[in-house]
Amino acid sequence: MSTETNPGTRLGALTEWPAVRQALDLLATPGSRHAIPTPAAIIDLTALNGNLARAAETCRDTGVTLRPHAKTHKCADLARLQLAAGAVGVCVAKLGEAEALFDAGIDNILVTSPIVGRSVAARAADLAVAGASVTVTVDHPAGVAALAAMASTPIDVLVDVDVGLGRTGVPDPDAALRVATAIAAAPQLTMRGVQGYGGHWQHIGDPADRHAAVAEGMRRLTAAIELLDRHGHDTTIRTGGGTGTFEADIALGVLTELQPGSYAVMDAQYHRIDGSWVHSLEQALFVAATVTGATQHWLTVDAGLKAFATDAGTPGSDIGAYLWYGDEQGLLLTDDPDRPALGTHVEFIPPHCDPTIDRYDILHVVEGDTLVDLWPIQARGRSQ
Ligand SMILES: Cc1ncc(COP(=O)(O)O)c(C=O)c1O
CATH class of the missing domain: 3.20.20.10 (Alanine racemase)
Structure with a gap:
């Protein structure tokens, strides 16, 4: 049984992964929310x-x-x-x-x-x-x-x-x-x-x-x-x-x-229903992706079918409509001249939270634009 508070120790064998080590190095650095290796599950601690x-x-x-x-x-x-x-x-x-x-x-x-x-x-x-x-x-x-x-x-x-x-x-x-x-x-x-x-x-x-x-x-x-x-x-x-x-x-x-x-974390399908209680809840879960390509009419992002559960519509974004574009990529339809540049981060609201989180090993916890903690998702995949 573990109640370890140090993120590095709590993450156990996950710290052997280079991407996890990069995320650990970002902890407490202002702006680090936008540098987390992607795709990644993000938790906004204040909203949560x-x-x-x-x-x-x-x-x-x-x-x-x-x-x-x-x-x-x-x-x-x-x-x-x-x-x-x-x-x-x-x-x-x-x-x-x-x-x-x-x-x-x-x-x-x-x-x-x-x-x-x-x-x-x-x-x-x-x-x-x-x-x-x-x-x-x-x-x-x-x-x-x-x-x-x-x-x-x-x-x-x-x-x-x-x-x-x-x-x-x-x-x-x-x-x-x-x-x-x-x-x-x-x-x-x-x-x-x-x-x-x-x-x-x-x-x-x-x-x-x-x-x-x-x-x-x-x-x-x-x-x-x-x-x-x-x-x-x-x-x-x-x-x-x-x-x-x-x-x-x-x-x-x-x-x-x-x-x-x-x-606790909310998702796009719950935002679609009416009711004062559900509308009082804030989106706390996001999937972060990186813009890996840009044409005149769309951006390519590195979050595709493996990054989200796909049973409840497409990921939510205020940049443009998201299109599934394969296992590893998605497209964001936008020709806005102010759209995010190549290599920058974008965040999506997952269509359905439970099976989206089950695709990740770590929740990256942010306060404002700062990465403040990494939580292992211990029961990820433990569906037996
Ligand atoms: C038995 C049971 N209780 C509670 C819940 C929680 O539902 P929700 O995530 O919609 O709040 C679920 C979700 O599937 C469930 O299967």
Whole structure:
């Protein structure tokens, strides 16, 4: 477990890379933001801290627990800021992320993808033995059986309920009861509550439509909770929600714990939806690129398909429209005489933050135009 504060030491083997050494040499130098080897993931620390504080304050004021989803950033240093701002712990999607973040010092972790099979259950059990405060989700008695077979120390468990996404979760209250009954019968497992996450609601553009969709899903979750309560199961934790539904989740009052992820760093697809909460968040994640070519009508930049997730439109830029132009390059359409010169830096707003960050090993942290820190993305690629 590491809580090392020196960036060079914290980066470990990454410091053997010449580009990383160049970035380390730039630390604390005014203007260094624009000299980082590219393509690179950049975090604007002021914007990030503002977003973290906004979510934490809102949760505090409304009596809801905040457990941000670390699948967005996969970075222990960023998770530590979330915890310092008031989060009770973090969520991860996969055991691999949990293992990487626990090794880097984050010990209160909810695994939101239901456990299926003994190999994953064994790793959850190992984490608990190693001292992690790990909570897992299940949506089938087979998952409970796998966990029960592998657990040698107590593990907290939530029943994942399908609130309409159709991705994971028990389909109805009776199925929730069957899973909860199996948990109650397993000596090392402790039923703690439910999870209901609606990913399909997060980017509904109109806030009223989004609220109505969440309300319908929360009715499904409430039906499961009521049946579990009637049978004496603990449903204290009711976790779910994301950046897009944050306001609706609070207003509806069914969830006791919120799991927003993207809110910390934001992306272009979240800027496209309406709503006062989401509009109060600032863009904190950028991808920096270098202008490597210039014609009369476009610039070539060294950030292409490998530099961004490509599922949610093109990278945002106020210089011109971006065109995908292969694995390694993109084009910026502009004939502005004042456009950036060959060799200079440009920064883009990523279309979709989570899978973009997963393409990088390091978050380059800037304050204003100065590079102030380098954070390893410990759980990058740890999707097993
Ligand atoms: C289970 C779960 N909870 C929370 C989130 C966070 O969503 P967002 O990044 O939109 O805030 C996700 C994202 O996919 C998720 O899968």
